[in-house]
Amino acid sequence: LAKTTQPISMDSYEGQEVNITCSHNNIATNDYITWYQQFPSQGPRFIIQGYKTKVTNEVASLFIPADRKSSTLSLPRVSLSDTAVYYCLVGGMSRDYGGSQGNLIFGKGTKLSVKP
Amino acid sequence: KAGVTQTPRYLIKTRGQQVTLSCSPISGHRSVSWYQQTPGQGLQFLFEYFSETQRNKGNFPGRFSGRQFSNSRSEMNVSTLELGDSALYLCASSPSTVNTEAFFGQGTRLTVV
Numbered sequence: 001l002a003k004t005t006q007p008i009s010m011d012s013y014e015g016q017e018v019n020i021t022c023s024h025n026n027i028a029t030n031d032y033i034t035w036y037q038q039f040p041s042q043g044p045r046f047i048i049q050g051y052k053t054k055v056t057n058e059v060a061s062l063f064i065p066a067d068r069k070s071s072t073l074s075l076p077r078v079s080l081s082d083t084a085v086y087y088c089l090v091g092g093m094s095r096d097y098g099g100s101q102g103n104l105i106f107g108k109g110t111k112l113s114v115k116p
Numbered sequence: 117k118a119g120v121t122q123t124p125r126y127l128i129k130t131r132g133q134q135v136t137l138s139c140s141p142i143s144g145h146r147s148v149s150w151y152q153q154t155p156g157q158g159l160q161f162l163f164e165y166f167s168e169t170q171r172n173k174g175n176f177p178g179r180f181s182g183r184q185f186s187n188s189r190s191e192m193n194v195s196t197l198e199l200g201d202s203a204l205y206l207c208a209s210s211p212s213t214v215n216t217e218a219f220f221g222q223g224t225r226l227t228v229v
Contacts, residue, residue, distance in 0.1 A: 041225070043221050044206075
């Protein structure tokens with residue numbers, strides 16, 4: 001499973017766009033890139049997942065360059081409630097197990113602090 | 117649709133005791149994974165169950181075990197508790213299809229004294 005590297009912390013202000021970049025140099029062909037958000041004393045919450053190029057949903061965008069060795073989570077117009085730890089995960093789904101979820105390797109995450 | 121439910125939410129145990137934690141996945145989800153979260157080590161994978169079979173296992177001692185029932189509910193057991201087992205234990209469930217997200221419960225906060 002590929003190891004990920006992301007900044008330990010980031011600061012931002014309300015209304016700004018926040019970009020968190022994750023490095024995963026050893027990503028494998030069948031690995032997907034997934035981002036989770038975690039608030040204190042709660043379980044992580046899925047934000048977005050992608051394989052290549054760009055993925056967008058109602059809360060974030062995920063940019064993945066052609067070599068897939070890095071990815072950037074983009075949070076548009078953050079608010080105070082976006083203060084949390086953001087985890088970048090790289091891993092393949094266990095296709096040979098009929099689609100079961102493989103184990104998730106969480107790094108240290110990026111602690112995002114949004115200030116008023 | 118109900119989310120992942122973990123019971124109990126909080127637990128205090130004495131060193132040397134054993135503990136059993138329970139996880140009820142989202143209805144229809146067949147995969148259940150367990151994670152340990154501590155301030156020092158972060159989130160670490162314990163094991164994953166799919167259709168009552170352990171599919172993956174993390175790097176934890178044999179004191180940590182689990183099982184999954186036919187209704188996909190899962191339990192994890194920790195025997196001979198140590199102070200270092202104090203942590204937030206999280207359960208996640210996923211549907212059976214590929215490339216799907218994991219849904220986490222709120223966790224069980226275990227304190228070993």
